[in-house]
Structures are given as C-alpha cells and as structure tokens.
Amino acid sequence: MFKKSTLLLLVALMLLVMLPLSSVSAQNPDCEGDVTLTYWHHWGGNRIPLQEQQVAAFEDAHPGICVDNVFLPWDNRLQNLLAAIAAGNPPDVTMFGRHDLPFFAATESIIPLDDYMAADGVDPAIFHPSEFAGTQFNGKTWLLPLPGGGAFAIAWYNVDHFAEAGIESFPETWDEMLEVAEALTIGDGSFLERVGFNANSVTGFPFLAWLNANGQTWISDDLRTITINNEAGMETLEFMQAMTDINYGIEELNAFWEMSGEFDQGPLIQGLVSIESNGSWTLFQLEDHAETLNYDVAPIPYGPSGSADRRGGAHGGWGYMIPKNAAHPDEAWKLVKWLTTEVEGQGACWFIQQQQRPSPLVECNGYEKDGVEHPRAQAILGVAALDYLVPVAPVQPEANQILNRMLEDVLFGDSAIADALAAAEAEIQALLDSFWEEYG
Amino acid sequence: MAQAFGAQLGALRGRRRTRWRDLSPMRKREAKFGLLFITPWIIGVLLFALFPFVASFLLSFTKYNIVAPPKWVGLEHYVHMFTDDPLFVKSLRNTAVYVGGSVVIRIVLGFALALLLNTKVRFLGLWRTLFYLPSVVPIVALSVIWLYVLNARAGLLNSLLYAIGLPRIRWFADPDFAMIAFLIMSTTWVGVTMVIFLAGLQGIPEEYYDAAKIDGANVFQRLRRVTIPLMTPTIYLNVLINIIGAFQVFTQIFIMTGGRPRDATRTYVLHLFDHAFQYLPPQMGYSSALAWILFIIIFVFTAVIVATSQRWVFYQGGETG
Numbered sequence: 001m002f003k004k005s006t007l008l009l010l011v012a013l014m015l016l017v018m019l020p021l022s023s024v025s026a027q028n029p030d031c032e033g034d035v036t037l038t039y040w041h042h043w044g045g046n047r048i049p050l051q052e053q054q055v056a057a058f059e060d061a062h063p064g065i066c067v068d069n070v071f072l073p074w075d076n077r078l079q080n081l082l083a084a085i086a087a088g089n090p091p092d093v094t095m096f097g098r099h100d101l102p103f104f105a106a107t108e109s110i111i112p113l114d115d116y117m118a119a120d121g122v123d124p125a126i127f128h129p130s131e132f133a134g135t136q137f138n139g140k141t142w143l144l145p146l147p148g149g150g151a152f153a154i155a156w157y158n159v160d161h162f163a164e165a166g167i168e169s170f171p172e173t174w175d176e177m178l179e180v181a182e183a184l185t186i187g188d189g190s191f192l193e194r195v196g197f198n199a200n201s202v203t204g205f206p207f208l209a210w211l212n213a214n215g216q217t218w219i220s221d222d223l224r225t226i227t228i229n230n231e232a233g234m235e236t237l238e239f240m241q242a243m244t245d246i247n248y249g250i251e252e253l254n255a256f257w258e259m260s261g262e263f264d265q266g267p268l269i270q271g272l273v274s275i276e277s278n279g280s281w282t283l284f285q286l287e288d289h290a291e292t293l294n295y296d297v298a299p300i301p302y303g304p305s306g307s308a309d310r311r312g313g314a315h316g317g318w319g320y321m322i323p324k325n326a327a328h329p330d331e332a333w334k335l336v337k338w339l340t341t342e343v344e345g346q347g348a349c350w351f352i353q354q355q356q357r358p359s360p361l362v363e364c365n366g367y368e369k370d371g372v373e374h375p376r377a378q379a380i381l382g383v384a385a386l387d388y389l390v391p392v393a394p395v396q397p398e399a400n401q402i403l404n405r406m407l408e409d410v411l412f413g414d415s416a417i418a419d420a421l422a423a424a425e426a427e428i429q430a431l432l433d434s435f436w437e438e439y440g
Numbered sequence: 441m442a443q444a445f446g447a448q449l450g451a452l453r454g455r456r457r458t459r460w461r462d463l464s465p466m467r468k469r470e471a472k473f474g475l476l477f478i479t480p481w482i483i484g485v486l487l488f489a490l491f492p493f494v495a496s497f498l499l500s501f502t503k504y505n506i507v508a509p510p511k512w513v514g515l516e517h518y519v520h521m522f523t524d525d526p527l528f529v530k531s532l533r534n535t536a537v538y539v540g541g542s543v544v545i546r547i548v549l550g551f552a553l554a555l556l557l558n559t560k561v562r563f564l565g566l567w568r569t570l571f572y573l574p575s576v577v578p579i580v581a582l583s584v585i586w587l588y589v590l591n592a593r594a595g596l597l598n599s600l601l602y603a604i605g606l607p608r609i610r611w612f613a614d615p616d617f618a619m620i621a622f623l624i625m626s627t628t629w630v631g632v633t634m635v636i637f638l639a640g641l642q643g644i645p646e647e648y649y650d651a652a653k654i655d656g657a658n659v660f661q662r663l664r665r666v667t668i669p670l671m672t673p674t675i676y677l678n679v680l681i682n683i684i685g686a687f688q689v690f691t692q693i694f695i696m697t698g699g700r701p702r703d704a705t706r707t708y709v710l711h712l713f714d715h716a717f718q719y720l721p722p723q724m725g726y727s728s729a730l731a732w733i734l735f736i737i738i739f740v741f742t743a744v745i746v747a748t749s750q751r752w753v754f755y756q757g758g759e760t761g
Contacts, residue, residue, distance in 0.1 A: 079717055082506040103720040109507045254613035254701065255592035398719045408702050412615070435721070438503075 026052055031059045031066035035331045038068045040094040042077060050354050057346035058338045065331050081323070085109050090323035092332035093339070096143055098134040099316035102223065102394035105137035106439035111322045112140040116333040122341055130314040130389045131360035142321055144340035146348055148358030148366065149317015151280040151384035153202050153209045155301075159294040161194075161274040170298035172308065174214075174239045177301040182246050184274040190248055192256045195267065197275040199243035200250075200407070201257065202300075205315065207403050209277075211236045212313040212390050214303030219391050224436055226393075229418075229425040232305040237410050237417045239303060250411040269293060280358050280380055297376065299383045312383065315390035317360075358384055394439070395431040402427050500729035505721040517729035528730070530703055531711040537619055538707060539686040542626035546682050547675065550633030555667075557634070558641045568638070572631035583695040586625045587612075597624075612697055615704035622705060625692060633678050640674030641667070645756075672753040680745060687738050708734055 027036075043051050048071060055069045070091070072080060078100060084090040096104075104110045117124075124132050124141070131145045157170060165184050171177040177197065184196030202209040207228075211218055216232035219225065247253040259272070267273040268282075269290040276282070277300055286293060299311035320339050322332045341361070343349040349364035356374055358381070359366035367377030393399050406424035409415035415423070463471065500517060502510035521528040557568050574582065589596045590611040598608040611621040644667065652662045668675075690709040693699065699706030712734070716727035 076717075078720070078722075082722065086506050100720060103505075104507075107505065107507050107721075250701075251610050251613045255610040258587070258591050258612060259593050394720070396720065398714075401714070404700075405703065408700075412702055414702070439721075 026069045026071075028056055028059060028066065033059075033064040033066040035064065035328050036066045036068055037092040037328055037331055037335055038070065039335060040070050040072050040081075040091040042072060042074045042095050044071060044073070047355065050351055054339070054346050054351050058335060061338070061345070062331075062334055065334065067335065085323050085325070088325050090325055092326045092328050093320055093322055093335045096319050096321045097316060098143070098145065098149055098319055099392045099396050101135070101142055101319075102137055102392060102396070103439075104321075105140070105142045106394060106435075109324050110142050111324060111326070111329060112142055113144065113322070113333070113336070114141050116337075117141060120333075120337065122337065126341060126362060127360050128362055130387055131317070133389045134314065134317055134392065135319055143319035144321075144336055145317060145319045145360040146340045147318060147352055147355075148280075148360045148384070149314050151312065151358045151380060151387065152315065153213075153277050153300050153312040154280060154282070154380065154383050155275055155277050155298045156268055156282050156286070156295055157275040157298065158268065158271065158273075159296050161271075165274075170296070171301050173301050174235075174303045178239070178242055178246065181243060181275070185246055187248060190252065192248055192252055194271070195247055195253070195256060195273040197243065197277075198247060198253060198257065198273065199240045199277075200253070200411075202277045203279050205400055205403060206240070207236060207407055208315060208390055209300070209313050210240060210303065212315075212388055213300055213306055213311055214239075215306035215310060217391065219393050221391070223391060223393060224432060226425045226429045226432065228428075229421040232303070233421050234417055235303050235305055237407070237421065240407065241410055241417070244411050250408070268295070280384070283374075283376060283380065284356065297379050297383060299386050309386060310388045311386040312388070313390035314387045316392060393428070393432065394435045395428070398431055399428045402431075496728040496731055499725050500732050502725045504724040504728075506724060510725065513725065517726045518733075520726070521729060521733065527703065527706060527711055531706045531708045534619060534704065534706055535687060535689070535708040538622060538626075538689055539683060541619075541623040542686045542689075543679065543682045545623060545626055546630050546633045547678055549627060549630045550678065551637050551671075551675070553630065553634045554637030554641055555663075558638060568635075571634055574628045575631040577628075579691045580695060582625075582628055583692045586621075586628075586692070587696055590621050590624070613701060615702040618697060618701060618704045622689075622693065622696075626686075633682065636678055636681075637671070637674055640671050644670045669754050670756060673755055676745070676749050676753045680742060683741055683745070684738055687734065687741075 041051060051069060055067045059066060081094060127145060131149055134149055135141050135143050135145055161184055167180055167183060171180045181196035186194040200206050208218055211228065211232060214232045214236050218228050220227060244250050244253055266285060268276040286295060302308060302311055320336045322329055322336060326332050338347055340348050343361060343363050349359060349361060352359040352364060352366040353369045356369055357366050367374040402424050406420045409420045410417055499510060501512060501514055503513050504510040553571055557564065592598060592608060592610040592613055602608060609617050611617050648666050649662055652666050657665060688709055689707050693705050693707055693710055697705045699710050712727050712730040715723040
C-alpha cells in the first residue's frame with residue numbers, strides 16, 4: 001500500500017509537527033567554546049537587541065563560553081522554571097522575580113551565591129542596600145539584582161491641573177493629599193469627569209505601598225509574623241477609604257479606571273487624572289506619548305504614623321540566579337556577574353543606561369546614557385532615595401489576593417476596617433505558619 | 441447529527457466481533473496500517489489524557505509543589521475545600537450561575553436563530569456566516585472586544601441603554617452585574633449551538649409539516665407539536681455540550697476581571713488555576729483535588745441528563761433516548 005520510505009517520511013513529519021515551539025532562542029554562530037550556557041530572560045521588545053549585544057560582549061570577554069540566549073514571555077515564567085527544575089534540565093542562568101525568591105530558596109531549588117561572591121570579591125556594598133536586601137533569604141544571597149526594584153511608587157502629577165486649582169506645591173502628608181485630591185477631582189457627585197488621585201492604583205500592591213508610607217512594615221524581619229492589624233494598618237485603610245469616597249465610591253472609581261488601560265492611553269496622559277502613582281518607567285511613556293504634558297514628580301505623601309524620609313517601597317523587582325542542577329554553575333556565575341555587576345563596557349550598567357531606568361548599582365547612574373544625564377534624572381533619583389524595603393513573604397501571591405480582598409471588603413462597605421484587618425492578618429498568618437512548618 | 445449518532449451506536453451493538461485469524465492477508469495488512477496510523481493518537485491519549493488523569497487523581501491525595509516529591513496527605517485537601525475554603529463555595533456558586541444562565545441563553549437563542557435561519561430569507565448564507573463567525577474568533581481578541589462593548593462609560597451597550605433612557609450599568613465594577621456581563625458575553629458562541637440546531641432542523645422531513653398543516657395546525661402548534669419533539673435529540677446534544685463547556689469557563693474571566701470585583705466572577709476553574717499556577721508554593725495537590733470534584737460534578741450532571749433523556753428525548757420512528 002505504501003512504500004517504507006514514504007511511511008518513514010510521514011512519521012518524521014508528524015514528529016516534527018509535534019515539537020514545541022514556545023520560545024525564541026538566539027545563539028552567536030561565531031562563538032566557539034567548550035561550554036554553552038543556557039540563559040533565560042524576559043526582556044522583550046526593543047530590549048532583545050540590547051540583550052544580544054550584552055551577551056555577545058560577555059562571550060568576547062570570556063573566551064570558551066558561549067551563551068544560548070533564550071527569550072521567554074513573562075506569562076508562565078514560573079511554570080516553565082518549575083517544570084525545568086523538576087525535570088532536572090534547568091537553564092544555567094535565569095532572570096527571576098525577587099518576589100518569587102522565598103519559595104525557591106526555601107526548597108533550595110536555586111544555588112546560593114555567597115561563596116562565588118566571596119571568591120571573586122563582589123562586595124554587597126556595590127548595590128543600594130534596599131536592592132540587595134531583596135536578594136536575601138535565611139541569611140544567604142540567592143540572586144543578584146537588576147534592574148532596580150525601587151522607584152515603584154513615584155507621584156507623577158499634572159502641573160497645569162495644580163495651577164488651575166490654585167495648588168502651589170505637592171502634598172507631603174495624607175491629610176494634605178486628601179484635600180488636594182478633592183480640589184482636583186471633577187464630577188457631579190456620581191459621575192467622574194476627572195480623578196484627582198486614585199490611591200488604589202499604586203503599582204504593585206496598594207495597601208502595602210501605603211502601609212510602608214505610613215511607617216509600618218507589614219511582615220517581621222524573619223518573615224514569620226504579619227504585622228498589619230495595628231494603628232498604622234487602620235490609618236492606612238482609613239486613608240484609602242477616604243480617597244475612594246472622594247472619587248464617588250469604589251464602583252464609580254473602578255468604572256472610571258476601565259477606560260484607562262493601555263500605556264499610551266494612560267489616564268495621566270489623557271488628562272483624566274491629575275496625580276498618578278507609578279514606577280520610574282512612566283518617564284518614557286510620557287516622553288513617547290505626551291510630549292506636551294506639563295508634569296513633575298514627587299515622593300508619595302506619608303501617613304500620620306510615617307515620616308518624611310520613608311515614602312516609596314522597594315518591593316520585589318528582578319534579579320539573576322542559578323538553578324540547582326544547572327549544567328555549568330561556575331560559568332553561569334560569570335554570566336550572572338556580568339549581567340548584574342559589570343560597570344564597564346556593555347555590561348550591567350550599560351544595559352540599564354540604554355533603557356534609562358534606576359540601577360541597583362551604586363556606581364551606575366541609570367539615567368546617564370552615553371555620558372549625558374536625563375534632565376529628570378535627579379528628581380527621580382531623589383524620590384527613589386526615600387524608598388524603603390517592603391519585604392516579600394514566602395506566600396506573597398496568595399497574600400496579595402487576601403490583601404486585595406480585605407481592601408474590597410472595606411471599600412465596598414461589607415466589613416469594618418478593624419474586622420477586615422484582623423481577618424486578613426489571621427488568614428495570611430495561617431498561610432505563613434503552614435509554610436514555615438513545612439519549609440522552616 | 442444526534443440521530444445519526446444513535447443509529448451508528450445501534451449498528452455497532454449488533455455487529456459481531458471478528459477474530460484476527462479469520463482475517464484475509466489483505467485485511468490484516470490494512471489493519472496493521474490502520475493501527476500504525478492511529479498510533480500517534482493512541483500515544484497522545486495515553487501521554488496527555490490518561491496519564492494526567494490518573495496522576496491528578498493520585499496527586500489529589502498529596503501535597504505537591506513541583507520541585508519536591510509529593511507528600512501523602514490522604515483526604516486532607518477534600519476536607520479542607522468543604523470545611524475551610526470559602527472561595528471553593530463561592531467559586532462553585534458563581535460557576536453554577538454561569539452554567540445555568542449561559543446554557544439557557546445559548547439553547548434558547550441558538551434555537552431561535554436556527555429557526556429563523558431555516559427559513560427562506562435573502563442572503564441566508566451570509567446571515568449564517570455572520571452568526572457563526574464570532575465562534576471562531578480567538579477568545580483573547582473577543583475578550584478585548586467585549587471589554588470595549590461593556591465599558592461602563594464609553595461602551596456600546598451602555599450607549600444603547602442611555603439612548604433609550606435607561607441608566608448606565610457599571611458592568612465589571614459592580615459585583616451584582618459582573619457575572620451578568622459574562623452571561624451577555626456568552627452569546628458570542630451561540631453560533632455553534634445554532635449550527636447544530638440547523639442541522640437537526642434540516643433533518644425533519646417536510647411531510648410532517650404538510651400533515652400538520654392539513655390538520656389545521658398554525659405556526660406555533662407546528663413548532664410545539666412537530667419541531668420541538670423532533671428536535672429533542674439535538675437539544676439533548678446541545679445541552680450536554682454546553683453544560684460541560686460552561687462548567688469549565690475560564691479564559692475570558694481570567695483576562696477580563698481575574699475574578700473581581702468582590703470575587704463575584706471567580707469561577708471554579710479560575711480558583712483551581714490560582715492554586716496550581718499563581719500561588720507560591722504551588723499547590724498542585726489541592727488543585728488536583730479541586731479538578732476531581734469538578735469532574736465528579738460534571739459527570740453527575742451528564743449522568744442525570746443521560747438518565748432522564750429517555751423521558752424527554754424522542755427519535756423519529758418512536759425510539760426514545
């Protein structure tokens with residue numbers, strides 16, 4: 001019926017079709033080496049060519065080591081990594097969320113870097129303290145940071161709106177912020193035309209950001225005890241509730257926010273909000289899409305239990321690590337070092353400067369591209385200097401959901417603030433206890 | 441389609457099994473090639489269906505975080521979900537609302553559209569294509585489109601409501617309306633149901649209608665006495681397909697609301713997904729247990745429908761389901 005060769009061809013074709021094609025891999029064909037490192041990252045878009053240049057520079061500086069440079073999408077990053085580690089075939093180096101660190105470190109699925117750092121004289125002091133602190137778990141260093149995890153909660157505001165409302169300076173305290181936001185909000189009492197400020201839209205985890213600005217760390221240093229059910233926590237939720245009330249309640253505010261989704265249609269750019277709390281990357285969105293916008297930056301205000309020198313929170317961010325069972329850990333360390341500590345050539349500093357964003361390296365000004373400093377650089381760095389480390393819990397993703405549920409309970413009026421705080425603290429504490437019982 | 445399926449089943453039941461040694465060399469050769477060609481499918485079923493099926497059952501009795509070996513915990517997950525997981529109950533309730541609402545919408549609307557498109561109207565092919573087209577659009581694109589349609593301030597639907605003097609609805613911001621928004625969105629896939637109904641309608645012999653007309657039956661009587669009874673096999677098929685699909689609703693909710701507001705759109709599969717792939721440590725064991733409960737629920741629903749079908753499904757020639 002069929003010739004054997006035809007049958008073999010059909011089977012081969014079927015197998016080819018079944019091969020998964022889920023990533024984009026780039027390997028320098030000119031590189032010759034005994035070792036080929038597999039490197040996973042999530043730098044998409046216009047950062048892909050920057051990554052290729054950076055990796056090529058590493059190969060030039062480290063003869064004998066080649067790099068298979070694999071771009072993976074952000075979505076499913078954890079599934080990919082967990083599956084690779086479980087299968088015993090992880091990459092040699094991978095980009096990694098600092099907020100994902102505790103679980104991977106507790107299960108020793110990644111390699112501590114302290115011995116490598118000591119051997120090569122990499123001093124933790126080369127990093128900003130709040131950035132390096134996010135790399136620690138159980139007293140060990142598990143990854144090195146890049147890019148900067150701070151400058152998450154910067155207040156970007158429309159100077160013209162302030163002038164129209166007769167407001168001369170950016171508010172320093174929450175009470176002042178409430179007054180300013182009310183003056184800037186436009187609407188008829190039930191339908192918002194413009195939002196002065198939305199406290200629920202702070203990048204990352206709004207409650208944690210405001211609690212931090214109110215001088216309270218949400219979890220103990222040993223990451224075993226939740227500390228939100230207290231005076232500072234009450235004040236934080238009261239502030240968020242008061243700000244939501246200024247915006248005609250949570251339903252109208254959320255409905256308003258639906259119309260501002262994409263970066264290039266952001267509410268600040270559209271003139272739909274007067275103050276927006278967002279990360280340092282907002283600078284480039286504004287430059288790309290709102291050339292004529294008259295704006296300025298300021299630190300977010302602090303609460304009644306807080307202080308002027310503690311505003312934004314450094315919570316999470318990125319880094320680079322070496323998974324357990326990596327095929328070439330020693331060479332992998334060289335790549336991690338290049339990607340995170342190298343201030344010369346096309347190393348860590350160059351990569352950040354090309355994107356003009358905060359650098360975790362003290363010696364590197366991320367806003368100085370090709371020797372020219374961005375005009376907004378000092379203002380943003382000044383705000384970032386007031387960042388304080390917001391620790392990551394070992395059960396952070398589930399804790400975030402619980403905190404968001406707590407916030408909704410309060411804002412929808414389904415729960416009193418004290419009850420919501422107590423319930424959330426108890427629920428997260430139970431998760432933490434369970435985690436430490438198993439992994440402690 | 442449903443009738444043809446029943447007839448094929450009957451024919452298979454009556455067929456005698458043929459032994460391998462009784463086959464001619466030609467038949468044996470054909471059988472070997474047949475087996476060879478379905479081998480990839482068999483491997484696929486074993487690897488990607490049967491193995492995960494068995495593995496998930498075993499994992500449901502363990503704590504499993506992917507990077508470490510599973511630890512046996514017995515019935516702990518099953519006890520936890522029924523006694524200590526408020527989102528289990530809430531997500532189940534939300535899913536029940538979605539299943540009930542979307543199945544009724546799709547059956548009623550799909551049947552109504554099929555009846556309309558089974559008449560001799562102009563551009564019949566165009567209408568059928570237009571109603572079916574949304575069903576083949578990727579769900580991510582559909583989700584984005586529906587976000588615009590249901591936007592509280594500038595959405596098409598609220599503009600229509602406003603035009604007829606009704607107040608705007610904050611579809612995805614109001615916990616009372618968020619699931620209703622997804623029920624409205626479920627009309628997107630009514631084309632699939634419609635096409636199956638159309639196939640069923642075209643299988644009804646014209647003589648039945650002629651006889652009913654001679655007996656003096658009007659349009660509604662013909663619909664009630666002829667069309668609907670003869671469509672029960674198709675309705676049966678559509679109800680089964682839609683119930684099984686609706687219980688697994690996930691993608692559009694994951695994209696559009698993530699379960700918010702107030703967990704009003706948190707469905708069962710979203711809850712399961714969070715435990716498996718969003719939380720750290722990953723809770724694969726608990727997710728597997730959730731998956732098995734969902735399987736049992738769908739199985740029970742299907743079994744009840746199949747068992748009761750003998751009472752309300754009628755095949756031409758007097759057979760019942």
